[in-house]
Amino acid sequence: MLEKTTLAAISERTGYSVSTVSRVLSGKAEKYRISQSAVERVTREARRCGYRPNLVAQSLRTRQSQTVGLVVPGIDNPFFATLSSIVIAQLDARGYHTLLADSRESEEEERQALEMFQDRGVDGILAVPVASSPEFHEEVGQNVPLVLIDRYFEKTSLSYVCTDNYAGAYMAARYLVDKGYRRILAIQGVPASMPNRERVRGFLDAIKDRGVESRVVGDAFSVENGSREALAAFAGNPKAYDAVFAFSATILLGTISALRRLGLTEGKDIGVISYDNNGFLDFMNPPVSRVEQPLREAGEIAVDTLFSLMEAHLSGLPRPAPVQQLVMPTLVIRESC
Amino acid sequence: MLEKTTLAAISERTGYSVSTVSRVLSGKAEKYRISQSAVERVTREARRCGYRPNLVAQSLRTRQSQTVGLVVPGIDNPFFATLSSIVIAQLDARGYHTLLADSRESEEEERQALEMFQDRGVDGILAVPVASSPEFHEEVGQNVPLVLIDRYFEKTSLSYVCTDNYAGAYMAARYLVDKGYRRILAIQGVPASMPNRERVRGFLDAIKDRGVESRVVGDAFSVENGSREALAAFAGNPKAYDAVFAFSATILLGTISALRRLGLTEGKDIGVISYDNNGFLDFMNPPVSRVEQPLREAGEIAVDTLFSLMEAHLSGLPRPAPVQQLVMPTLVIRESC
């Protein structure tokens, strides 16, 4: 390590005041009409000793951190991992860093994360909300730009970017019905979450009045839930249902393992369709039909939205009208149904 | 929002000095012998106006941020997603927050991330390194506690916690050989990365002098690489190899899709084994044999190690001897070979 490399140090070594050094090194030289010679002297010294601004001090003074907080319900879930990856890349491209928190589907942890984000002075927040009601998020949204992703609240003034889960589930269910399946089991994720509720609604609407027997079971976006609920629902009778709709790729994995235990092969003995577009769905045997969500698009729109909120916030403008957008998923048919 | 909630504000409203308020609210009341009445008056007011300390100011003053930086080569890779999840949970449990950066396998981005971490005054860094040589990491490690995970450098004074990739690959290859496979194709990941090099070494050592024909191809831990390289290596001849060893689960997916195109079924026409323990491997048809890495264990050890480094760093002690640990993977045999 070299000498301490602060503005003060450079100031001492160049003979210029801290102010001048600061202005030069933050590129405000001509705005403040610093002489060519000063600029040179200072930049040279800065380079020589490898000056790097202390971002903490900078944040304190400017009330900007070049950081956004991202909170997701489970980074180990490939869905959120992909989403995070997209979002982080976007932020990075704009010169922003990411504080990542994992709420583990817990309202309490989510709350703590949001609070921590504020205490750290993040410039904006992206959240996949877990809470059942929007109050807290709205309160936070008052203070710092906030955009919801993937999940949203019924009636809220917050911005959100989600996929149309109603439409996705509707398409999938309608496809099954049209294919002639008549006893359909749906295995859902976290029941209270908005995407899940919408999927249930889409599913039920699609089969309504179509002479289809149906049932919705389950309570988590996890492999275990898929397996457990499938086994319980079939109750040992392989003919109990002729199709299964798994509400996520993780659920699907569990479901398939259960079906195999029952001696059923997807696409042959039973129709199977899933939500999500995890890479492996095409590599299962047989490949699995699914509702693909335009994650990249959603992530990009969310970041765009956040930045426009942040810009307004910076300029002290009133909060712009919320952007509330649903992007459309697509149905991808393979050989499992 | 209520009034501004700073120490100064509370100081004014209670009549006590900022120092006293600070000491009360940071729990140093009896250390500094603050009167019971003052404590009460201050805490009451703090609660009333919902005081939350400004962590940025706190960081600036104390030179501690309660934050560690985590940099991985690709958070969308399930392997790193799982690892991150484990690490983040651990840190969270200890009251630390996580700045996450994605180097996307780029040395340059990794460098930037590490630099940013320092500029932000993180208390420690966990890195899955991408660089081919340790210099930069070692330099960083001089200034802030740093522990490598999953990948390490040949000769370094840095601490690391990795899995024994040599042993893992050796076990897998030896198993294939013992099972009678004689023409084995290995599809590797990023060739320069330490885990990959070790896997290659383990693989080659295991088949040496066993009368086995072999070839190592590929250059990335990706689905495409797996598919492309498998197709190229078989060159249309399904009998070209009788077994394939995929060096990661992502590679495996690509490989399987290629094998299917060649009309081959794993476990029947060809032996297949993979690295990694992604959830889906058990749900493929047939389930895939693999080398499972004790990720949770590795993550926990890494965090433990980091904290002991951090503790020493705090107390101004000399850097403790590096902890350099390999944890042992396990061979899980299913029906693919």
Next chain:
DNA sequence: CAGTTTTGCGCAAACGATTGCGCTGTGTAT
């Protein structure tokens, strides 16, 4: 040459917290 403009730069306050040191006032021992 006096007056005005421009150029180039520094002073000092601020951001919000932490902390070493010292000050005052009361109680106790001598």
Next chain:
DNA sequence: ATACACAGCGCAATCGTTTGCGCAAAACTG
């Protein structure tokens, strides 16, 4: 009465930046 201990608290410096304001010297104007 003098000394001393200690309880209870505040002063002010500090962390490293940023920035409004103003000042002096140089340059220009008429």
